[in-house]
Amino acid sequence: MATIKVGMADLNICKAPDMITTLGLGSCIGIAVYDPVTKVGGLAHIMLPDSTQMRNNSNIAKFADTGIEELIRRVTMAGANKRRLVAKIAGGAKMFEVKGISGVGNVGERNAMASKAKLSQLGIPLLAEDTGLNYGRTVELYPATGEFYIKAVGKPLRII
């Protein structure tokens, strides 16, 4: 079983029995999708909610909207059926309890909302999520079972 690593503002696909992971999600979101029949999945690590708000938006994996579109394109090319795809997401934490409404305070929440909106627009059911709060998360997707592991400092392993 190989492990495929996804960096920040990055995405990739994974086929069972391999596992795909991204380490230390903070305010970013890890979006996992998979097809339970062909056991083909993928993971995106997005940083910002909306590419249309940005002048420099050439890195499509950086944004929830373009990142999810590209993730779906890649997993379907690798053998997943779009109609069977399901999703799980994690991350979107508020790492610092900054007061007020500045960008850093609520970007995690906006990332989570934008990710859910995009999945819903594409008709991909969101089966589970572990978002918000104030701590970092490492996630692992196992396309063989669809299990999405969430690891955080000083907390028990959570499987969604």
Added chain:
Amino acid sequence: MAKFSLDQVNDMYFDVLKEIGNIGAGNATTAISHMLNIKVNMEVPSVKFLTFQELPTAISAEEETVVGIYLEVESDIGGSMMFLLKMESAQYLVNRLMGRPDDYAEEFNEMDLSAIKEIGNIISGSYLSALSSMTNMVITASVPYLSIDMAAAILSVPAIQFGQYGDNALLIQTEFGDDVKIQGFFILMPDVESYDKILTSLGIAL
């Protein structure tokens, strides 16, 4: 629309940041030295220009627990600043400050966390006052906010701020200490308009 993009950063800007880092770290070292009542030496800071792929591992492995102190920067320029310390460095500084033996390694209590915030405050304040005197601008900082968590998760905060106008981030690494070397990392995140203001006030043409 601001003209500045970090993706077009030049050598001169690099040197200026390095110099600010140098003076700031010098100020910070003096402050720390008084606070801990020890003799503190300082190395020349290094300025690194990193992509998002490199940033999460710039100070440690992605999942290693580190200390992050975050401050909002206000007045003539807007933005934020972050100071990061490795766990062992934070533990060492706290032990010194609390008069404990160097090998004490219990989990931080409330008092320790306040002490860490104060260290971050002093160091960041020293850095900002260097920037302020070089640019002749009034620069103030908010109260410090603290997070002790995975390095990559903490670094997602500056990454997202830089991510709004480019694909790179600037990291300033300083090293100070007596026998034990403390490694500290600064990330200054002015908003886009403030970059222009800083460079203009330093007489650097874009």
